[in-house]
Amino acid sequence: MTDIQIRDETPRDLDAISDLTIAAFANLAISQHTEHYVVAALRAAGALTVSLVAELEGRIVGHIAFSPLGMPDGSAGWFGLGPVSVLPSHQRAGIGTTLIQTGLSRLKSLGARGCCLVGHPQYYPRFGFRNVAGLALPGVPPEAFFALSFDGRYPRGTVCFHDAFRAEGPPAPP
Numbered sequence: 001m002t003d004i005q006i007r008d009e010t011p012r013d014l015d016a017i018s019d020l021t022i023a024a025f026a027n028l029a030i031s032q033h034t035e036h037y038v039v040a041a042l043r044a045a046g047a048l049t050v051s052l053v054a055e056l057e058g059r060i061v062g063h064i065a066f067s068p069l070g071m072p073d074g075s076a077g078w079f080g081l082g083p084v085s086v087l088p089s090h091q092r093a094g095i096g097t098t099l100i101q102t103g104l105s106r107l108k109s110l111g112a113r114g115c116c117l118v119g120h121p122q123y124y125p126r127f128g129f130r131n132v133a134g135l136a137l138p139g140v141p142p143e144a145f146f147a148l149s150f151d152g153r154y155p156r157g158t159v160c161f162h163d164a165f166r167a168e169g170p171p172a173p174p
Contacts, residue, residue, distance in 0.1 A: 039051075066106075
């Protein structure tokens with residue numbers, strides 16, 4: 001994937017991001033198929049700290065979002081990863097990996113303390129994410145909730161993702 005370009009999203013990318021997010025999750029049985037609404041709601045709330053697209057030959061084929069988390073100890077600098085989307089025709093080609101690595105690097109450059117996500121237990125440990133005893137997200141099995149500390153310290157308690165993660169439809173106009 002040497003021709004892949006990772007860059008910040010721009011306003012002209014929004015429809016493509018929505019379309020690719022819908023396509024990426026369309027056949028995922030565990031999805032509620034609201035991921036595109038989550039991204040739109042995060043954007044509308046000004047809560048997309050990092051929003052990157054993967055572009056290949058002028059076409060957007062991937063997207064990743066990072067937003068602030070509420071941490072149990074009140075500490076700032078923790079972010080939620082998700083959703084990460086890659087067009088089905090381009091999955092398993094390293095685009096998701098590149099988006100995740102680039103996004104984590106961007107978070108570190110912003111002085112972030114760490115990142116949490118809900119995801120597949122066989123995929124995320126290779127990026128350094130791990131299940132952390134004493135750190136949880138309500139309603140999520142412990143084996144699917146991951147954290148990655150950039151300084152080696154992990155808070156304890158219940159993590160709170162942005163309210164946008166409960167979006168079930170498009171955000172209301174301002």
